[in-house]
Amino acid sequence: MAQLTMVEALNLALDEALREDERVCLMGQDIGVNGGVFRVTKDLQARHGADRVMDTPLAECGIIGTAVGMAVYGMRPVAEIQFSGFTMQAFDQIEQNMARLRNRTQGRYPISMVMRTPFGGGIRAVEHHSESREAYWAHTPGLKCVIPSGPRNARALLRASIECDDPVVFYEPKAVYRAFREEVPESPETMELGKADVFRTGADITLISYGAMIRPVREAADDLADEYGIDCECIDLLTVSPIDTTTLVESVRKTGRCIIVHEGHRSCGIGAEVAARITEDAFEHLVAPVRRLTGFDIPFPYFQVEQHALPETDDIIAAARDAMNWD
Amino acid sequence: MAADQFIPTDPPEEHTDDAAQVPPIPAAPRTPTGCFNTRAIDPGRIECLQILNASGHIEQGMDPGFSDETLKDVHRAMVLSRAFDARMLTMQRQGEMGTFAPNVGQEACMIGQVWPLTKDDWFAPSYRSFGAQIARGWPMDHLMKLWAGYHEGFAPPPGVNDYPFSIVIGSQVPPAVGTAMAMRRAGRSECVVVNFGDGAFSQGAVAESLNFAAVDKAPVVFVCENNGWAISTPLHKQTEVDALAVRGLGYGVPSIRVDGNDILAMMVAMRDACDRARSGEGPTLIEAVTFRMSLHTTADDPTVYRDEAHVDPWRKRCPIARLETLMMKQGAMAEGDGEAIRAECDQLVLAARDTFRAEAAAKPREVFDHLYASMPESLARQQDEYFKRLDRKGIE
Numbered sequence: 001m002a003q004l005t006m007v008e009a010l011n012l013a014l015d016e017a018l019r020e021d022e023r024v025c026l027m028g029q030d031i032g033v034n035g036g037v038f039r040v041t042k043d044l045q046a047r048h049g050a051d052r053v054m055d056t057p058l059a060e061c062g063i064i065g066t067a068v069g070m071a072v073y074g075m076r077p078v079a080e081i082q083f084s085g086f087t088m089q090a091f092d093q094i095e096q097n098m099a100r101l102r103n104r105t106q107g108r109y110p111i112s113m114v115m116r117t118p119f120g121g122g123i124r125a126v127e128h129h130s131e132s133r134e135a136y137w138a139h140t141p142g143l144k145c146v147i148p149s150g151p152r153n154a155r156a157l158l159r160a161s162i163e164c165d166d167p168v169v170f171y172e173p174k175a176v177y178r179a180f181r182e183e184v185p186e187s188p189e190t191m192e193l194g195k196a197d198v199f200r201t202g203a204d205i206t207l208i209s210y211g212a213m214i215r216p217v218r219e220a221a222d223d224l225a226d227e228y229g230i231d232c233e234c235i236d237l238l239t240v241s242p243i244d245t246t247t248l249v250e251s252v253r254k255t256g257r258c259i260i261v262h263e264g265h266r267s268c269g270i271g272a273e274v275a276a277r278i279t280e281d282a283f284e285h286l287v288a289p290v291r292r293l294t295g296f297d298i299p300f301p302y303f304q305v306e307q308h309a310l311p312e313t314d315d316i317i318a319a320a321r322d323a324m325n326w327d
Numbered sequence: 328m329a330a331d332q333f334i335p336t337d338p339p340e341e342h343t344d345d346a347a348q349v350p351p352i353p354a355a356p357r358t359p360t361g362c363f364n365t366r367a368i369d370p371g372r373i374e375c376l377q378i379l380n381a382s383g384h385i386e387q388g389m390d391p392g393f394s395d396e397t398l399k400d401v402h403r404a405m406v407l408s409r410a411f412d413a414r415m416l417t418m419q420r421q422g423e424m425g426t427f428a429p430n431v432g433q434e435a436c437m438i439g440q441v442w443p444l445t446k447d448d449w450f451a452p453s454y455r456s457f458g459a460q461i462a463r464g465w466p467m468d469h470l471m472k473l474w475a476g477y478h479e480g481f482a483p484p485p486g487v488n489d490y491p492f493s494i495v496i497g498s499q500v501p502p503a504v505g506t507a508m509a510m511r512r513a514g515r516s517e518c519v520v521v522n523f524g525d526g527a528f529s530q531g532a533v534a535e536s537l538n539f540a541a542v543d544k545a546p547v548v549f550v551c552e553n554n555g556w557a558i559s560t561p562l563h564k565q566t567e568v569d570a571l572a573v574r575g576l577g578y579g580v581p582s583i584r585v586d587g588n589d590i591l592a593m594m595v596a597m598r599d600a601c602d603r604a605r606s607g608e609g610p611t612l613i614e615a616v617t618f619r620m621s622l623h624t625t626a627d628d629p630t631v632y633r634d635e636a637h638v639d640p641w642r643k644r645c646p647i648a649r650l651e652t653l654m655m656k657q658g659a660m661a662e663g664d665g666e667a668i669r670a671e672c673d674q675l676v677l678a679a680r681d682t683f684r685a686e687a688a689a690k691p692r693e694v695f696d697h698l699y700a701s702m703p704e705s706l707a708r709q710q711d712e713y714f715k716r717l718d719r720k721g722i723e
Binding site for chain 2: 056059061072073096103104142165
């Protein structure tokens with residue numbers, strides 16, 4: 001067992017995949033000699049060669065489009081887009097080909113590829129470096145979207161995403177990259193995609209979240225228990241497309257209350273989808289409205305003010321207390 | 328400028344195979360405000376290839392020496408493409424086909440671009456490339472299903488490596504390059520041919536693709552089928568350069584302009600470009616200059632935006648008639664052979680239509696089947712709901 005950061009755990013997963021499966025290759029801007037701007041691919045080019053760990057030209061549409069073509073030929077490319085804000089330039093190829101080519105060819109060309117990209121705020125970055133646009137990927141038929149929350153599940157989920165026969169958008173919460181260390185087992189580990197993790201059981205209210213928001217949710221649940229005697233059940237979605245409806249609904253049927261916390265914009269966001277599913281499948285168990293505690297429908301604020309726009313622990317506590325007091 | 332001013336003239340222009348003909352770069356301007364060279368980009372470094380001129384004569388010393396059998400094969404493929412085109416137009420007008428994009432007059436480009444390919448190579452078509460798809464082994468009834476709105480029409484048939492065509496203009500190009508990048512990594516002597524048009528060359532995806540291919544030395548041949556029109560937009564509104572092939576040079580991709588109505592020039596250029604790709608020399612760009620004789624698609628009325636007088640000069644450049652003149656002269660074809668082959672191809676197309684009519688069946692219960700390798704539970708629930716809807720309406 002080693003204590004790793006999320007960056008180190010992702011590096012481990014990529015190194016393992018490159019070693020174990022010759023079809024795997026990595027591509028992206030500055031991922032080779034430089035090891036990526038966040039160092040997720042550190043030393044991998046030296047270990048596996050420049051043809052398998054490719055420094056590409058600075059063109060996101062080209063990166064995703066050529067990765068699709070490699071997947072068509074039977075490789076398993078893992079393409080890095082340096083920041084999720086830059087995935088917009090690749091949207092053309094994500095939508096036209098990455099998400100659809102399998103369907104268009106009636107399964108003849110499965111697109112087994114991963115688009116890795118860091119998302120989310122909280123690192124004092126310039127514009128276009130703090131976006132959370134997971135709803136785009138969840139809204140696009142043909143894609144899966146996976147979001148780890150810590151080093152151990154990041155490693156396991158990335159391995160599972162690379163092994164997945166469908167195209168995966170692997171959204172890395174960059175605020176967590178070096179935020180803490182966690183025990184990561186030495187032997188390879190994977191997790192099933194599409195399964196949420198109930199990381200705390202409770203009877204009073206369900207808190208649903210993913211990515212970097214898991215930490216404030218965890219802290220809020222502790223404080224709510226300690227200070228107010230409120231017993232929270234906490235769920236980490238881990239995969240936001242497809243959403244593990246069963247786990248969410250089971251929890252809300254038990255607690256009758258639900259708050260979903262995420263950084264992404266509220267309207268038509270993951271929270272809206274979760275709220276709709278809970279309303280459809282657990283309506284008669286609800287004792288308070290499903291509440292969304294999310295980013296607002298504004299471009300992500302610049303870093304002098306960004307912390308006010310992100311849900312924080314005390315916001316979650318306040319929302320949970322409101323829900324408990326609902327009559 | 329009218330679109331037909333961009334085509335190689337008959338007889339062909341002087342070839343610029345002499346480096347001395349490259350115009351010198353003008354001396355740096357000395358005025359503080361005149362720092363930019365505003366001279367039109369000179370396509371002087373672009374070689375233009377024409378072998379068989381519009382009169383059906385091979386330019387002196389340029390006979391590539393193709394056998395009669397080879398000429399017969401490509402001739403037949405071109406005639407079949409035109410027969411398919413005509414029948415599809417009829418079927419569309421009779422309500423049996425969806426929107427269709429005709430290709431009449433562009434057959435030399437169509438067939439020439441895939442002529443050097445083997446089964447192991449790959450072809451990434453655009454939607455006007457059906458003649459090439461037929462030559463690559465796509466059954467015509469399969470393509471009819473595609474254009475008539477049946478899902479299975481888009482799936483490449485067994486044994487054919489090709490991509491299905493891409494509706495969004497130019498979006499087929501980056502994956503085609505990616506496949507070539509994968510081939511190089513696999514150490515195979517295969518190549519990819521990707522087709523796109525003059526309109527597509529305005530897309531960023533195409534520019535990025537040229538650059539990726541050049542940097543990676545990917546075994547891919549870019550065929551820009553310049554037919555002068557992107558729906559209603561003529562080439563001179565699409566671009567300020569006279570020859571689209573100059574764009575390849577900016578990416579370090581050897582580029583050539585070919586008379587796209589000259590099947591021999593297309594075959595030679597494609598053979599050499601594919602050879603370069605297979606031997607590890609990287610990508611090539613071929614600008615095939617041709618003309619869209621007919622509609623953009625069956626939903627289009629060109630009389631709204633173009634004077635049909637533009638089309639007339641191109642009637643004399645018909646790629647099939649041009650080849651037939653040569654074949655008659657060489658004895659590869661006798662009087663009456665042309666008619667016989669046309670009749671035979673018409674029959675093949677009619678037989679394909681009959682197969683299409685007999686086999687095409689809507690399969691509404693399959694629309695969820697191929698999206699994911701394993702269907703997510705939430706999608707399976709939607710499928711259940713959809714099936715119940717079909718049941719309620721009595722749809723199988």
